[in-house]
Amino acid sequence: MLPAYARGNSRYINSDISDRADVRILPPLSRRIKPPLTSGRTLVEVEGAGICFRWTDAHDSPEVVLEKRKTGDPLADEAMSELLSTSNPSSSSPTPPPSPPPTKHKHDFLALARKQAAASPSGACAALLNSINEPPPFQVDWSSIARGQDFFLRRAPSTSLALLHLSLVGGFSSPGINEVLFGTGYLMNSKPSVVQLRLFETMAMVIACMAHGPATLREGGGGLEAVARVRLLHAFVRRRLLRRMKGWDEEKHGIPINQADMAVTALSFSVNVIFGSEALGCPATAQDMSDYIHLWKLIAHRIGVLPENNPHEDYDTAVAGLESYLLALVKPDESSSRASAAVLSGVADQPPFKLTFQRLSSLSRCCMGDILADALALPPMTAADRIFVAVCKVALRLQSTIADAFPNFFARRGENVILANLEMFLGEKGVAKRFNKTMGGGNDGKPDEKPGGKPDGKPLTRFGGYDDEEREASLKKLEENLKALEERKGKRTFTMLNKALLGIIVVFVVRAGTSAK
Structure with missing residues (x-):
């Protein structure tokens, strides 16, 4: 078996x-x-x-993969160094430039990079922004990009579940990636509502690249801006972990958020979404797989994966790339089980379905298989879990079948539902606006890059996002939204049953008409 x-x-x-x-x-x-x-x-x-x-x-040996862990994102790292040097000039500078005025929220790295690029057109920030906006070194098929986005959106129930249960939870089987999460405290040591909020923030970047069509990945598009902010944030995290966190083992884990980590993360969001959807009973067509891989070829390039390390040439090459990275990097340990438990606990018992940790674990086990699930210390399936998973597969297969029959309608429907949920849970109107507040660093409108850091080696948990007041306000808003969802649970369940029955009727009518012909 x-x-x-x-x-x-x-x-x-x-x-x-x-x-x-x-x-x-x-x-x-x-x-x-x-x-x-x-x-x-x-x-x-x-x-x-x-x-x-x-x-x-087509496979790379483990030695080749591990060599890629020695390289970060040179363009973004140079741009971050330029930002920090201009925002925090050394005391030896004879006439340091004036600091920017204080702002209400933490600074926006992308806004600062644009300002610096305008001031120094030949500098590192200008080079980074030009590389993000200029055409990539490969031919982009924008119609394929649009079809790849539609595939993710029209099958949003199965692709979103695959993204959570295989891409994210399964991705914690790499200790090197977990070290960054533990070092920043981004998902660990937080109460469930904080974990859930951060998961929605992570989803926001993916959705920003999927929603609003191919224009979102062109110059000035919301997806491209979201990717640029994440890229600058990665550079900031790399710098801080290497300069301020004691105990980072560069020999063992390589540079934080290195080329191998970025490539395998992109593969997790591309190939693993296809595999996870298939495990949930919703196999993709060859056209869908080709289009979705082409979409992530562009996103991976924009996120900082060097052209020679981008494994998304086609579907077979992407699968071989994922296999190569899994062979070299997957070694589940205690940090893997802690990380997966933190994520599943963060989304457990939450409306509208209020799935327990056990039920969520059964979906993860369905996506990744028993061996990896056992390595992550996920609980085994019970008889009730198996029935639950079987029912989920039938429902997801029905949804994907109907969505494929009416692709345009369900792609727009999936886009609207996902964006509405993000806005509701994040407490803001618009994904891009949230990114302006999330991808920051200091409290005074400029990066906070003081030497030393925490001498006790504790996780650096304030890489950028919120100050304490903003965090509490966001959590309060999240809790209010969850309470409102709970109050509407019965009504929503009735509506969903009606829609499911209507969908079944439509399928039977379509099939009956086909048979009559």
Whole structure:
């Protein structure tokens, strides 16, 4: 029996061995094989993940992947250094420029970068902004970009679940990525409402790239601006972790948010969404897979993945890239189980469905398979969980079937619902406005880059986002919205049942008409 992650994906297991009973319990071949690996003949298993695949020439060896961990984002890092040097000039400077006036909210890195680029057109900030706005070094098919966005939006129920349960929860199986999360305190050591708020902030960038069509990824688009802010924030986090956090093991984990981490994260949001949707009963068509991968090829480039490290050439290359990164980086440990538990606890028992931690864990287990779920210490499925997952699969398959029959309507419907939920939970009108407040640093309108940092090595939890007053206001707004959702739960459930029945009737009518012809 193959892991759920591999079942149905011929790229993982060739048909001639798909019925072998010992595939799942193979010894950890990946720890015994020494390069060169034989193309097409070597069966490789990722230890602790339950993933097997045939090695091909498209794969990168673990040594090649680990070498990419030594490089960050040179353009963004240089731009951040320029921002910090101009905002906080050294005392030896004879005539330091005046500080910008205080602002109500923490500063906006993108606004500061634009201001600096205007003042110094040949500087690092100008180079970064030009690279983000100029055409990429590959041909962009904008019609394919639009179709990739529509695929995510019209199948929003299954793609969103795959994003949470496989891309995010499964992504914690890499200790190197977890070190950044623990170092910043971004998801750890927080109460569930804070975790939920931060998850919605993370989703906001993805949705900003999916909503409003291809224009969002062109110059001046909301998606491109969101990506630019995240890229600058990554540069700020890299600098702080390396300069201010004691105990960061660069030899072991590489540079924080390095090329390998950024590439595998993009693959998690692209390939894993396709795999997770399939595990939930909603397989994508070849056209959908090709379009969605092309979309993330552009996003990965904009987010700072160097062209030579961008694995999204096509679907097969992207899958081979994900397999290569999993082989080199996936080593679930205690931090992996802590991170996955923090995320699932943050969304458990929340309206409108109020799914328990156990139910959410069963969806994660369905997406990633038993072996990886066991490594993340997720609870095993009960008989009731299996029934719940089966019902979810039927409902999701029904939704995806109807959505594929009426793609334009459901793409716009999914976009409107997702944006409305983000605005409601984040307490702001507009995703871009929230990013202006989230991707910041200091309290006085300029970056806070004082030397030293916390001498006790405790997590640096204020990389940018909110000051205490803003955080409390956002949490209060979130709690009010959750309470309002709870009060409307019964009414919403009745409405959803009506819509489901209507959908079933429509399917039967369409099929009856087809049969009559």
